[in-house]
Structures are given as structure tokens and as C-alpha cells.
Amino acid sequence: MTELPGTRSLWLDTAPAPDRTGTPLPSEVDVAVLGGGIAGLTTAYRLARAGRSVLVLEAGRLAAGVSGHTTAKVSTQHGLKYATLAKSKGTEAAAMYAHSQTSALEWIAAASADLGIDCGFTRADSFVYTTKPETVESLEREAEAAAEAGLPATFGTDVDLDVPAIGAVKFTAQAHFHPRRWLLGLAGEIERAGGTIVEGVRAEGVDELGGTTVRTSSGDVRAGEVVVATHYPMLDRGLFFARLDPVRDLVVAGPVEGNRMPDGMFLDADTHHSVRGYLNDGVPYAVAGGEHYRVGDSVDVESRYERLASWASSHAGVRRVTHRWSAHDLSTLDSVPYVGRYHPASRHLWVATGFGQWGMTGGTAAGLLLSDLLTGRDNPAASLYDPNRFDLRSAITTVENNVTVAKFLVGDHFSAVRKPAALDEIAPGEAKVTRDGGEFVAAYRDPDGELHAVGAHCTHLGCLVAFNNAEKTWDCPCHGSRFGLDGSVIQGPAVRALRRKQER
Template sequence: MVVIGAGIAGLTAAYGLAKAGKSVVVVEAAEVASGVSGNTTAKLSAQHALKYATLTSRKGAEGATRYGRTQLDAVEWVAATAAELGIECGLARRDSFVYSTDTSQLSKLQEEADAAASAGLPADFVEQVDLPVTTVGAVRFVDQAQFHPRKWLLGLAEHIERLGGRIVERARAHTLDERPSPIVHTERGQIRARDVVVATHYPIFDRGLYFARLDITRDLVVAGEGDAPTGMYLDAVTHRSLRGHTEGDRRYLLVGGDHYRTGEPVDVEARYRKLAEAATTFGLTKATHRWSAHDMSTLDGVPYVGRYHPATHHVWVATGFGQWGMSGGTSAGLLLTDLITGDGHPAAGLYDPNRFDLHSSVTLAEDGVKVGKQYVTGYTRALTATPDDLAPGAAQVARRGKDVVASYRGEDGKLRQVSARCTHLGCVVAFNNAEKTWDCACHGSRFGTDGSVIQGPATRPLPPV
């Protein structure tokens, strides 16, 4: 078995498969838990915003119940496995809340509470929450959890190796041959396997049309010392998330939100400042830490977990957790374990990556228009200019004849120039001024200022100019 990606979905699947007696190799482009799974607010909850009323409408009561059951099972599996294996990951039980200060949201909150309770979840509606703002009410899920995802995943990786599995870091996979038997080609060699799990967050390898079926956003998080609430909270309108974290004798407040489409030419630094300012309302005294990560949403709001495409029986995928990767990635790993070992799973049809419906077809068309617009406007925005006057830390995308060049001048004064055409499908990248990266708005690929791949679906670097 080869598992590509050492995040929460990949390592959960790898642990389950190794425990079932399978020979497992995990290949990771960077390091264990260094990607999206290590850069979250780390809420481990079956409460996924106002999810269950919509699910009941789209998938029926049975679909909502199965989704809720898999997410709740994921929470309990992490808690039980952490205790069983002795992994100290700061796991603490907390109630989870989705609240609003907007009176127009009251009926939606009540409808969500009813739908979640009907789906068998520990949900109810409450009028007041422990926050320094006036709310109209909230949906509460009792006894959920929060934890330290890196400590959890590093502990899980250690136990995978104890079971005989192998984890290979800094081995980016770039191609896959499926026939006659799967072969994964990496920067450090090739691996032949019976089954391959692609758990790279955004599925690499252009098959299955995932680049057309996922919406990519980037979420920001700021943290610092301050008074923090006892529960985990999410604003139903602004989608700002907050929770507390204790490190020694210090208590931190984590506030996430202000997301934007990856690769859009926005002032990311300004968004961080805006988020930090909003966090002061909830007790943040000073933002001392910040980070961001990708989020992938599917056409119908349910992750894609199962066979990579209809014609394969030995290549598997897990993606599209839509801001809820801690429970979503865990449930995906558990589901893939059951499917690969032949045990089957009652929710397999719900998560089937090859499902499609009328609502999805409309959403797909809308997303196609967005991507087409990004493709055109990327070239339109490119300046006809020279980078000679770029200040240290500044960047620009400019036309040079038929080429489009991405230029960045480092703090050391050195000018770095690479092609601005994303190596996935040719869209023009934009500069992320907070993380100093070149990001593609079409399908979310991200590159370093030297052109190196940071996140897919691209697998090849931007060539130097």
C-alpha cells in the first residue's frame, strides 16, 4: 500500500491499514503534519457550521444522519486511540457552538438545531453563550473536542512505523501509472503497490476532474495571549472561528476567518490586520502568531472519499473537507481503511467521489465560469513593466513579449524571476504578500518565489526566466 500525503487523512488511513496487517509506505512531499493538517484551529467536532439542515434538504434525513455519524465517530476514534496509544496531544473535551448576533439568523439556528438533533447528534438550541457580544442564540453540540494536531499526527506516525509501516519525507510524488499495477513515481524513486491512496489535500494527478469539482479558499488564523472562552465558537454569518488553547501557564486565543479564494490578488497582510483587530473584541491582547491554510469544498458539501475515478479499483482519494478537516480527514481515513480491506461501509455511497446530481452540475458550471474569468483576468492584470525599481520584499507580474514573468526582489536585494504561468493549466499566478508565494486562483496551486511547488495540483515548478 502507498499512501501519498502525511496529513490527517493519509496517516489515519495508513495507521488503519498497518493495523490490519497491510504493508504500508507513506510518501510526503515535505514533512509529517507540515501542511494543512498542521495549520488549523484544530477543532475536532461533528458540528460543521449550519450543515445539517442543508444536508437534510439535499441528501435526505438518512444522508444527514450518516454524515453526522461518521463525523461523530471520528471524534470518538481520535479520543479513544490517543488514550490507547498514550499520545499526548492536548485533547480536551469542549462544547461547540455556532452563534449569531443577527436577528435574521434566529430561525436558521433553530432549524439547524432541530435537523442536527434529528440526525442523532448531541445538539440543541441555546439562547446565551459565553462571549462578550450580544447574540440571538446558538446551536450547541455538547462534548466535542479540541487538540494539538501536530502532536497527534507525529504520535500516530510513530505508531505506524512500530506496526511495520514506513514514512518517507521529502519525496514529492509527481506521476502515477495505474496499469498493469499502480506505480507511484516520486523525486526519490518509484514504488509499485497494490493500492494507492491519494491524500494530498488537493488531489494530484489530473484524472477524475477534481480541479473542476473543488472550490479553493485560504483561511487565516491569528493567535495570542488573552482571555479565551471555554467552548469553541463559530459566527454563522462572518464564519470567524475562535477557541482557547493553554500552553503551560499561558492561555491563548485562536481566531480564524477572513478567507479568500486562493490566488486572488488581494492584500493578505491587510486581511491579517483586520482579523487581529476583530479578535480584540473577544479578548485578544496582541496577535503574536499567525498562519493560514487551504480549504477545499466540494460541489454538494460532502467530501470525496473512495475510488479516485470510476475505472479504477486500486487508486483511492480523500479530499474536500470544507474547513472541517480534523473530523473530516479522520473519518475519511477510517472509511478508506474499511473500503480497502473489504469490510465495506454504510456511508460509502454518500461520500462516493464519482457521485453527481443536478445541483452539482449547476455548481460545476458556475465554478467553470469563475475559473475562466480568473484565466482571462490574470493575463489582463499583467503589467507591461520592468522590475528594476522593485523594492526589497515587493513583487509584480509583467508581460515580456509573449511571456508573462513573475518577479520578486528578496530582502537581500536579489531579483528572482520565474514564469507566471501555473504549470498545472497555464493560469497566471498572483503574489501573496504575507507568505511570499506565487498562488494560482484557477485551482489553488502555490509556488515559492524560486518557483518550487508548495501545494498542488501542480507537480512541476515554475521555470526560471
């Protein structure tokens, strides 16, 4: 493999978009949708078509966040999901989950055709395979549970990938596409239906008393209903930060040897490496993912990219990596997304989050459900996805997750105090979280020798950030917020930037 390129998503690189940063902010709307990813834009499109006045508020650029950094598989096969669901929630719940995800897949298929959105929507079979004898039995159980849930699932051994697979669950008639082209197409349809889309304005809070008001970086907006689809919910009142586990998956893409593009979508049940094909301007590409880690863990992300690139070369025929990026995923306590009322007392505040690694169908299913709930249509999946559901197993997981958070909160402070580093001793290309005088500082000296120093406490709940050496960001290990070298917010739940040290 040749040297890896800088981090840049293939989807962002191949789908230019109009600039909506200068769009005036309306003072009042029927529905304000916070977040311009797949869940937010699907919700907004459906509500705009239903006659609601809709505002989509995006802090960055449309489909340039989580939805623009995915492998873009549009599949109801979500790893080994259905056997676990059937065991923990019952066969009816597993069937309801399967039906909602299938409805999302087929809605994208029909809407992209009806609206004429050229997003490369392509049908393909999907496989979860194993090379380990001890995993075969779990794949057999998964195939049985998925078939019982109404999905086109079978167990076999035939996997058209250069791996020694000894068993696989196959789902037929799944799909993949170009996610940003799909979402930019939806955005155009929202505007044609009378909706407003504003980029470059961050939602900073929502007041629910005396009418619902969204506080933004450019002023207030009154809204009859507010949908929080910011990936990680930016309001703490629902305690989602205690009920979501943030992880990052790495992705590499490039042309394949002999123009032999993978004919299907493949996921290793044990290593979680995955691959799918994509035709990039007529050139067959493979898009490979894996090497996931918890956001903010002290890991060598650059080395993980190298391992993934090596796997993609050996097993998917990638001859050179032209693009690499990372996907940000949130998992819920019971592996079912949270979609519905933000908290038990809310009447006009809604949320969609926790799609795990399956946001293309998961986010679409959330948009379909939320638009039904907001327009008074019955949706039988509402109770399954209810964000305020509770069971004892989830309570135990919540405690375990927050013990992990406490370890980061205490341990990282101790490490920074025990091993302080003077800022002027930080070498080019090196990053440190250290104590400087009376404050903790996150400092990075770039290859040209310039020091970039910001406050090291995440502005969400105060954990110390950690350096991501591949993307040159400061990431919070507690709840997944991410910041640029200048302290700017890249990923929530934080809404305020890290303070630059020179501003003291």
C-alpha cells in the same frame, strides 16, 4: 495590537519532529499512501495495524501542510451543515454524515488515550452564533436538523464570548487538540507496526496499467493499492480540479487578557470568525480564524490578518499575537467530501479530499472509511462519500466554478499585458506579474533589493499566479496551487516548480 509576527503555525512551532527525509524508498508495498496529513496517516495507521505493508510518502514534512495549519477543532458541528444536508440529500444522508463524523471524533478520543499520545485532547462545547436577527431562524432550523440527525444539538442564546449574540446552536461534548502532536504520535505507531514513512519525496504520477506504480522524485514504487491523500488530488484524471473550490482562512493566536481562555469553541454564522482556547505550556491562548478568501484572489492578505487580529483582541481578549498562519480548504460541490475510488474505472486507486473547513473529523472519517474499503469491511457511509456521485445541482455548480476559472485565465493575462512593468522598475517590497520579452514573469523584489523572478504560469493548467503579500508566495487562482519565491511547489495540485527566470 502590536506589530504582527511573521507567518508561522503555533502547531509547527510547538511540536518538533524527527527527520525522515533520509528514509530509503521501498520498491514494493501493499499500499502506498500519498500525503502525510490527517487523512493519510489515519488510513496508513489502520492498514498497518491490519497487517498491510504500508508506505507513507510526504513531499514536505509530516503534518506540516494543511493538517498543521488548522484551528484544530475536533467537532461534528460543521457550521450550518445539517439543515442543508437534510434538504438536499434527505434526513437519512444527514444522519449518516453525522454518524461518520461522530465516529471519527470518538475514534480520536479512544485512540489517543489507548496509545498514550499526549496531544492535549480536550472536550469542549461548540457554538455557532449570530448577532443578526435575520439569521436566528436559520440557526433554529439547524439545531432541529442536527438533533434529528442524532447529534447533541440545542438552540439557545447563552454564548460565553464577548459578542452580542442573540441566538446560537450548541453542540455538547465536542473537542479540540494539538493536531501535529496527534499526527506525529500516529506516525510513530505506523512505524512500530512495520510501516515506512518517507519525507521529502514528491509523488509525481501514478500508472494504473499493468499494475499500480507510483512515480516519485526518487524513483518508482510498485503498490497493490494507492491512496491519494495530498489534500488537492495531484492526478487530473478524476477531474477533481473542476469539482473543488480552494479557499484560505487566516488564523492568529496569542495569550489572552487575564488568563481567561475561551471556554468552548465559537463560530459566527455570518462573518465566519471563529475562536477556541488552547493551553500553551500552561499559558492560556486563544486561536482565532476567519477572513477567508479564494486562493489567488487579488486581495490584500496582510490587511485581512490585521482585521482578524483586531477582532481577536476585541472579542477573544488576545493581548498580542505570537503566531499567525493560514489554513487551506477545499470545498466540494455538495459540501460532502470525496472519499473512495479515484474514478469509476479505478480498482486500486483511491482518494480523500474536500473536507471544507472541517478536516480534523473529516480527514479522520476518510481514513476510517478508506481503511474499511481496502480491507473489505462494510462501511454504510461509502455511498454518501463516493467521489463519483452525481446530481444536477452539482453539475450546475461545476459550470459556475469553471466560469470563474475562465475569468481568471483570460482576465489575468489581459491585465498583465495591458499594464506591463519593467523588472528593473519593481521597487523593494513590490511584486508584479508582467510580460518580459516573450514570457509572463512573476517577480518580487525583497526589502534588501534582490529580485526573485519565476515563470508566471502555474505548472498545473497554465493560469497566471498572483502574489500573497503576507506569506510571500505565488498562488494560483484557478485551482489553488501555491509556490515559493524560488518557484518551488508549496501546495498542489501542481507537482512541478515554476521555472526560475535566470534559467532561460
